[in-house]
Amino acid sequence: MRGMSESRSIGLVIKKLDEFSSNRLMKLFLYASSLIFFFALVLLPPLIGIIENISYINTIIYEQSLLSRANSAILQSFIMAFLVSILDLVAALPLAWFIARSKSKVAHLIDTLVDIPFLMPTAALGYSILLFWSDKYGLSSLLGVKSLIPPGFFLVLLLHFVFSYPVIVRVMVGELLNYREIYEVAARTLGARPWTAVRTVTLPLLKPGIITSFLLSLARSLSETGATVMVAGSWENGPVFLFNLIEMSEAEVPSILKNGMLVYVSSFLIASSIAVFFLISLLAPTIRLPIRRVFPSLEGKMSSLKAVKLRDSFSLLILFLIVIIPSIFIAFPMFESILGGALGSAFSPFGPWKDYWRGMLISYGVSLLATLLNMVFGLPMAVIIARRKLGRVSTILKAIINIPIIVPSIALGVSLRLFWGKYASIPDFWTLLSSHITITYTYFVASMAAAIESVPQELEDVASTLGARPFSVFCRIIFPLTRYSMFSGAILVFTRALAETGAAKAVAKSREFWTLPVLLVNWIKDENVPITQKALGAGIYMVSSFIFLLALRLFFMKRKE
Amino acid sequence: MVALNNVSLEINDKEYLCIIGPSGCGKTTLIKCIAGIVDPDEGEIYVDNKLVNNLPIEDRNTGYVFQEIALFPHMNVYDNLCYGPFVKGYKISSVRSLIEEMLHMMELYERVKNYPDELSGGARQKVAVARALVSGSQLLLLDEPLGALDTKVRSLLRYELRRLVKDLGLTAIHVTHDQEEAMSIADRIAVMRSGRIIEVGTPLDLYLNPKNLFTAYFVGEANFLEGEVIGEGDDYTKIDVNGYVLYSARKVNFDSKRVVVAIRPEFIEMSKKTIHREALKGVIENKSFLGSSFRFEVSVENSFVVSVKTQFSTKALKFDVGERVSIFLPPKFLLLYPYPEEGLEKAISIE
Amino acid sequence: MPTIKLVNVTKKYGNITAIKNLSLTIEDGEYLCILGPTGSGKTTLLKLVAGIVKPDKGEIYIDDKLVNNMPAYERNVAYLPQYYALFPHLTVLENVAFGPLSKGLSVEEARRISMQMLEMTRLAWRANSFPHELSGGMQQRLALARALASGAKILLLDEPLGALDARLRVELRYKLRKLAKENNLTTIHVTHDQEEAMIVADRIVVLRNGEIQQVGSPLEVYNDPKNIFVAHFIGGANFFEGFVADVDRYGSWIQLRNNFLLRINDPNRSVGERVIVMVREEKSKILKAKKKREEINVFPGTIVNTSFLGDFISYTISLDNGDKANSKVPLAKAIGKFKVGERVYLYIEPEDVKVYPYPPHGLYKEIEVI
Structure with a gap:
C-alpha cells in the first residue's frame, strides 16, 4: 500500500490544497498566473522589443554593402535549413524504420547511440566536428591533406545534419511505434508488395509525423548559433551574421548602424521563420502525394531481403561515419590533454580558466532557474492546452506556444536585449534568465501537454466520481502517470538552456555575463588559444553536463521505482 | 506461449466454416497462418492442394477482413475498393464492373466518395468485405468481422455475410467468440480451446450431441450436474445426482463411474403438477424474460439449481418466483461425460 | 434512499444535441437499463447523472436535491466507463482503496473495506497485481469492487459487459443484477444489447437520437412496443x-x-x-x-x-x-x-x-x- 502511506505522510498538506482546489477562485488564480507568465515573460517581450525599435531600420538603407551581406545571410539560413532537413529526412527514415521494426538487440543499442549528438552541448559537438573533418588534428592528418573540409558551407551542412539527425530519428521511431501496422498487413493481403504497401499506405499515414520532424529539424537549423559560428568560416547565415555583427567594434561599425542592422536582420528572421512554419504546418497536410502507378515486379525486387539488407547497412554506415564518430571525436584531444597534465592548470584561479569557471556557474545557475520557473508556470499551461480548459483559446495557445522555438534564438536575444535594455534598473542577469526562459518554454509545455493528453480523460472522470477533488486527482492520477514525461521535459529544458549560445551571446553586454558556451565559442575561434585548452574546456563542459544529467536521471528513476 | 498446438483441419470448397472459442484460444492465429501473416513453426498449410507455407502474404490471394476493419483512412470508399487490383498492376477499367457489382450488392452506392471516418460501423464493415472480395480472392478469411458493432447491427449483418459468400460461391472461414453468430450462419463449426481444435461438426450436431464437455458448455447454454453411474440397462443409464435418480438414453462408453450430466435448459419440462414419475420437485428462485422465451432458475430441494427455459406463453407467464414446481429431465436429452480430472469448473472455464 | 430525477434535460455538443428535453425518474433500488443504438445519447445520460458533464437545460435531482452545480466528487455516485478506466499505476488493492481514501477514511479503514470488496468479487488473491495483469473478466470485477468500495449507493454502468467474450457476457449478466440487488443499489446500466437489457432490468428505457422512445418493464416493451423503432430494436x-x-x-x-x-x-x-x-x-x-x-x-x-x-x-x-x-x-x-x-x-x-x-x-x- 505504497500509495496509501505516501498520502498519509503528506496528508495534511494535500487535504488543505485539496479543499483549495475545489475553490473556483484558486483555479482561476492558477490558470491566470500561468497565462500571464507566458504572455508577459515568454511571448511578448521579444516581439515588443523588436516592434518598438523597428524605426532603427531607417539608419541602414544607405549601407548597401552591409545590407546585401545581411540579405544573403538570411537567404543562406533558409537554404541551409531546407537542405539539411530534407537530407536528414531521407537518411533518418530508414534508420528509424530499422529501429522500430527490427526485433534484434542491435536495434536497441543503435537507439541509444542515436541520442549522443542530441545530449552533447552543441558547442562541444561543433568543436568535435570541426576537429574531425577540418582540423589537421583529425581526419585530414590521416589522409595527409591540410584540411579535408575547410570551414564553410559544407562543414556547416555536416554539422547541422548531425544535430538534426537524432531529432528526426526520435520522432519517427515514436510515430512508427504508434502506427498501426495492420494497415500495412491489410495492404499486403490485398496483393501489395511490402515496398508498395509502405509507399501507398504507411508513408501517407505517417505524413503528420514526417511534417513534425521536418519542422523540428528546420527550427534547429535556423536557430543554432554557437557551433555554426565555429565551423562557418567566411560563410554566413542569419545567426552567424548577427554573431559577427555583435563582435564588431565601434570602429568597424558605428553603434547606431549596428543597432539598425541587428533590428533589421532579427525582425526579418523572426517574421520569416514564423511565416514559413505556419505556412508549412497549414499547407503540408493538404498535399497528397500522387499515387498513380505501381510497378509490381520492380517494387517486388525493392522489397527483397537483399534490398532491405543493403538499405539497412547503408543507413548504419551514415549513422556511424557521419553522425556518431565525428561527434565523439573530441574525446581524443581531451584525453590527450588530460594525459599531458593540462588538467592541473584548469584549476588554477588565474588566467583564462577563471573566466571559464565563472561561465560555468552562470550557465548552471541560469539553466536551473529557467527550468524551475518553466516547470512551475508551464504545468498549468500544459493542463489548459491538453484538457482544452479554455475551448478554442486552448487550440490557439497550442499553436502559439511554438513560436519561441521556431524563431532563431539569437534574434530573440537581440530583441530581448532591446526590450529590457531600456529599463536601466533591470540587472543583466535577469535579461540572461529571461532569454533562457523564452527559448526553452515550449519544450516543457509541449511535452507535458502531450503526456497529459495521453492520459484518458476517463481516468479523471472516474477518480472524481469516486470522490477525489481536482488537486487530489492531479496528485494521484495525472502526476504519477506523467511523471516520467515531466522529468524528461525538465531535462530537455535544462540541456537546451545549458547549450544555448545565440541568445546568450546577444544579451550579454559584457564578458562578465558570458555563459559557458559563449566563452567556448570565443576560445575556439581564437587561434591563439592552444588546442589542449580548447579540448579540455569543451570536454569538461560536456562531461559535467553528462554527469549532471545522469545524476538527475538516477535520482528520478529511483523515485519512479 | 503456444498459440496453436498441432492443429489439423480440412475446409471444403465453398464451405462456410466458423471457428469459435474463448479469447486467446488461438483462433485468430489460425487464420493468420492461412493468410501468411503469421508463419507456423511446424506443419503444412495447403490451399487447393498446393503447399503455401513459403508464399508471402501478397501471393496467397486470400481475402482477409480484419477485426479492426483497417480501411485505409486516407482513401475514400472507391479507392479502398480499387486498392487490390491497383497494386497488382491491373487496369482499373478491367475491374470496374466487379466493383460496381460489389457496390450494388452491398448497397454502398451512395457512399463511394465517403472516407472511412464518415461511415457508420456497419457500412465500414461492408466496405472491408467488399475490398477483400474485389481483389479476386475465392477464399475469404473473416477475423471477428462483426465484433465492433452493435448487437442489432451484428445480428442483421451476419446473414448478409453468409448470403454474399453463398451467392458468389466462395469459401469462408469466419472466426468469432460469439457462438450464436457461428451457429446461425456456419455450415460447420470448429471449437477451439488453448490452441487445439477440440471438436468439429454442424451447428445442430454440436448443439444436440456435443462429444466434448467444453463444447456442451461453450455452444449454447447447458446445466451441468455431477453424478455417479449406478446402473445400466439396454438403452439407458441410471445416474445418481445428490441422491436423486436420473435416466439418460445414452450409453456410457467410458470407464469412469463418476460422470457429469448435461442438459439444455429448453429441454427440461416444468409444470405446477407432477408431470412424471421421475420428476423432481423444486422452487423457482429467479425468473427472467428473454423475449421469445422465459428463463427460470429452479432450486431442487436445496440440493442443486438448474435453469429451465420455456417458450413465451400464457402458461409461462403464470410461473412466479417462490412457486413450487415439478421438473422433468427427458432421458433422450441427457448428455453424459466422464468426470474431468481437473474438476468440472476448470474443465469449462473460459478465462 | 437514492432516487434520481431528470427534468427536461438537454445537452448539446456543438451542433449535435446528445440529449433532447429528457425527463425520467429512477426509483430507489431500481435496476434501470438504457437501451439504444450507437450515438443515441446513452453515455451522455450517464455522464450527466455522474456530474462529468453539465446539462445545458433542465434539472437533475438526486434524492430530491438539485445537483446541477454539484461537482462529481460530491455526488457519491459510482461510474463505470465502458473499458473500466482502471488506474494503471495502482495495484488492485490501491485501485479499490482509491474511493475510501478520497472520502477521507483512514488507511486502516480503507484497507479493511477494500479487502472486503475484493473478497466479495473473488479478487483478494490478486490484491497486489496490477490491472493489466488481470483477465478481462477480472478487470470487470475489479471495476465493480472499486465502485462499490466508494460507498456509493448509485451505480452507473456504461456497457459493463461490452468488452467481454460473448459466452462470459451471458454468464455475468445474471451475476451483475444479483450484486446490485444484494447491495441495495440504484443502478443505471447502458447497453445496446436488448437481450442483456431484458434479463437484468426492472425497467428499460429505449433511447434514440437523445429522445426516450418508451419506458417500461421488459415484458411491456417487448409485447407492447410503442413505435416501429422499439419493435424493431427489441427482439x-x-x-x-x-x-x-x-x-x-x-x-x-x-x-x-x-x-x-x-x-x-x-x-x-x-x-x-x-x-x-x-x-x-x-x-x-x-x-x-x-x-x-x-x-x-x-x-x-x-x-x-x-x-x-x-x-x-x-x-x-x-x-x-x-x-x-x-x-x-x-x-x-x-x-x-x-x-x-x-x-x-x-x-x-x-x-x-x-x-x-x-x-x-x-x-x-x-x-x-x-
Whole structure:
C-alpha cells in the first residue's frame, strides 16, 4: 500500500490544497498566473522589443554593402535549413524504420547511440566536428591533406545534419511505434508488395509525423548559433551574421548602424521563420502525394531481403561515419590533454580558466532557474492546452506556444536585449534568465501537454466520481502517470538552456555575463588559444553536463521505482 | 506461449466454416497462418492442394477482413475498393464492373466518395468485405468481422455475410467468440480451446450431441450436474445426482463411474403438477424474460439449481418466483461425460 | 434512499444535441437499463447523472436535491466507463482503496473495506497485481469492487459487459443484477444489447437520437412496443406495409401487398389509412398445410433460408406476394421438419398483430440501424 502511506505522510498538506482546489477562485488564480507568465515573460517581450525599435531600420538603407551581406545571410539560413532537413529526412527514415521494426538487440543499442549528438552541448559537438573533418588534428592528418573540409558551407551542412539527425530519428521511431501496422498487413493481403504497401499506405499515414520532424529539424537549423559560428568560416547565415555583427567594434561599425542592422536582420528572421512554419504546418497536410502507378515486379525486387539488407547497412554506415564518430571525436584531444597534465592548470584561479569557471556557474545557475520557473508556470499551461480548459483559446495557445522555438534564438536575444535594455534598473542577469526562459518554454509545455493528453480523460472522470477533488486527482492520477514525461521535459529544458549560445551571446553586454558556451565559442575561434585548452574546456563542459544529467536521471528513476 | 498446438483441419470448397472459442484460444492465429501473416513453426498449410507455407502474404490471394476493419483512412470508399487490383498492376477499367457489382450488392452506392471516418460501423464493415472480395480472392478469411458493432447491427449483418459468400460461391472461414453468430450462419463449426481444435461438426450436431464437455458448455447454454453411474440397462443409464435418480438414453462408453450430466435448459419440462414419475420437485428462485422465451432458475430441494427455459406463453407467464414446481429431465436429452480430472469448473472455464 | 430525477434535460455538443428535453425518474433500488443504438445519447445520460458533464437545460435531482452545480466528487455516485478506466499505476488493492481514501477514511479503514470488496468479487488473491495483469473478466470485477468500495449507493454502468467474450457476457449478466440487488443499489446500466437489457432490468428505457422512445418493464416493451423503432430494436419482428381495407365491430382488415388480407383485432382504425403491421418472429407460425381452424391470416410462401439459433430455428419465408417473413420455431418442434425450398403457409393470429401508422419517411428509415 505504497500509495496509501505516501498520502498519509503528506496528508495534511494535500487535504488543505485539496479543499483549495475545489475553490473556483484558486483555479482561476492558477490558470491566470500561468497565462500571464507566458504572455508577459515568454511571448511578448521579444516581439515588443523588436516592434518598438523597428524605426532603427531607417539608419541602414544607405549601407548597401552591409545590407546585401545581411540579405544573403538570411537567404543562406533558409537554404541551409531546407537542405539539411530534407537530407536528414531521407537518411533518418530508414534508420528509424530499422529501429522500430527490427526485433534484434542491435536495434536497441543503435537507439541509444542515436541520442549522443542530441545530449552533447552543441558547442562541444561543433568543436568535435570541426576537429574531425577540418582540423589537421583529425581526419585530414590521416589522409595527409591540410584540411579535408575547410570551414564553410559544407562543414556547416555536416554539422547541422548531425544535430538534426537524432531529432528526426526520435520522432519517427515514436510515430512508427504508434502506427498501426495492420494497415500495412491489410495492404499486403490485398496483393501489395511490402515496398508498395509502405509507399501507398504507411508513408501517407505517417505524413503528420514526417511534417513534425521536418519542422523540428528546420527550427534547429535556423536557430543554432554557437557551433555554426565555429565551423562557418567566411560563410554566413542569419545567426552567424548577427554573431559577427555583435563582435564588431565601434570602429568597424558605428553603434547606431549596428543597432539598425541587428533590428533589421532579427525582425526579418523572426517574421520569416514564423511565416514559413505556419505556412508549412497549414499547407503540408493538404498535399497528397500522387499515387498513380505501381510497378509490381520492380517494387517486388525493392522489397527483397537483399534490398532491405543493403538499405539497412547503408543507413548504419551514415549513422556511424557521419553522425556518431565525428561527434565523439573530441574525446581524443581531451584525453590527450588530460594525459599531458593540462588538467592541473584548469584549476588554477588565474588566467583564462577563471573566466571559464565563472561561465560555468552562470550557465548552471541560469539553466536551473529557467527550468524551475518553466516547470512551475508551464504545468498549468500544459493542463489548459491538453484538457482544452479554455475551448478554442486552448487550440490557439497550442499553436502559439511554438513560436519561441521556431524563431532563431539569437534574434530573440537581440530583441530581448532591446526590450529590457531600456529599463536601466533591470540587472543583466535577469535579461540572461529571461532569454533562457523564452527559448526553452515550449519544450516543457509541449511535452507535458502531450503526456497529459495521453492520459484518458476517463481516468479523471472516474477518480472524481469516486470522490477525489481536482488537486487530489492531479496528485494521484495525472502526476504519477506523467511523471516520467515531466522529468524528461525538465531535462530537455535544462540541456537546451545549458547549450544555448545565440541568445546568450546577444544579451550579454559584457564578458562578465558570458555563459559557458559563449566563452567556448570565443576560445575556439581564437587561434591563439592552444588546442589542449580548447579540448579540455569543451570536454569538461560536456562531461559535467553528462554527469549532471545522469545524476538527475538516477535520482528520478529511483523515485519512479 | 503456444498459440496453436498441432492443429489439423480440412475446409471444403465453398464451405462456410466458423471457428469459435474463448479469447486467446488461438483462433485468430489460425487464420493468420492461412493468410501468411503469421508463419507456423511446424506443419503444412495447403490451399487447393498446393503447399503455401513459403508464399508471402501478397501471393496467397486470400481475402482477409480484419477485426479492426483497417480501411485505409486516407482513401475514400472507391479507392479502398480499387486498392487490390491497383497494386497488382491491373487496369482499373478491367475491374470496374466487379466493383460496381460489389457496390450494388452491398448497397454502398451512395457512399463511394465517403472516407472511412464518415461511415457508420456497419457500412465500414461492408466496405472491408467488399475490398477483400474485389481483389479476386475465392477464399475469404473473416477475423471477428462483426465484433465492433452493435448487437442489432451484428445480428442483421451476419446473414448478409453468409448470403454474399453463398451467392458468389466462395469459401469462408469466419472466426468469432460469439457462438450464436457461428451457429446461425456456419455450415460447420470448429471449437477451439488453448490452441487445439477440440471438436468439429454442424451447428445442430454440436448443439444436440456435443462429444466434448467444453463444447456442451461453450455452444449454447447447458446445466451441468455431477453424478455417479449406478446402473445400466439396454438403452439407458441410471445416474445418481445428490441422491436423486436420473435416466439418460445414452450409453456410457467410458470407464469412469463418476460422470457429469448435461442438459439444455429448453429441454427440461416444468409444470405446477407432477408431470412424471421421475420428476423432481423444486422452487423457482429467479425468473427472467428473454423475449421469445422465459428463463427460470429452479432450486431442487436445496440440493442443486438448474435453469429451465420455456417458450413465451400464457402458461409461462403464470410461473412466479417462490412457486413450487415439478421438473422433468427427458432421458433422450441427457448428455453424459466422464468426470474431468481437473474438476468440472476448470474443465469449462473460459478465462 | 437514492432516487434520481431528470427534468427536461438537454445537452448539446456543438451542433449535435446528445440529449433532447429528457425527463425520467429512477426509483430507489431500481435496476434501470438504457437501451439504444450507437450515438443515441446513452453515455451522455450517464455522464450527466455522474456530474462529468453539465446539462445545458433542465434539472437533475438526486434524492430530491438539485445537483446541477454539484461537482462529481460530491455526488457519491459510482461510474463505470465502458473499458473500466482502471488506474494503471495502482495495484488492485490501491485501485479499490482509491474511493475510501478520497472520502477521507483512514488507511486502516480503507484497507479493511477494500479487502472486503475484493473478497466479495473473488479478487483478494490478486490484491497486489496490477490491472493489466488481470483477465478481462477480472478487470470487470475489479471495476465493480472499486465502485462499490466508494460507498456509493448509485451505480452507473456504461456497457459493463461490452468488452467481454460473448459466452462470459451471458454468464455475468445474471451475476451483475444479483450484486446490485444484494447491495441495495440504484443502478443505471447502458447497453445496446436488448437481450442483456431484458434479463437484468426492472425497467428499460429505449433511447434514440437523445429522445426516450418508451419506458417500461421488459415484458411491456417487448409485447407492447410503442413505435416501429422499439419493435424493431427489441427482439425479432416482421413488418408488412398495407392499408386498412375494412373496419367492423370486432376488428379490421388490412390489405397487404398483392391483395393479401390480414385480419387484426383492432376496430379503431379508419378505412384507407396507410399502416405498418408488426408480428413477432416467434408468433409468426409456419404450417405444412392449411387446416380448417385457420382459414384467415394464412399466407402461402416458400422457405428460402434456415438459420439455427440454439433453442430456436429461424426460417425465412418468401411469401407469394413478395414480402418476406421470419418464423422462429422452438428447436424441439423444428428438428427435421422443414427444408429450404419447401412450400409452406405463414399463419398469424389476429391478436398477435400490432398496427402502426405509416411513418412519414418510410419504413426503412424508421428501422435503419446499420
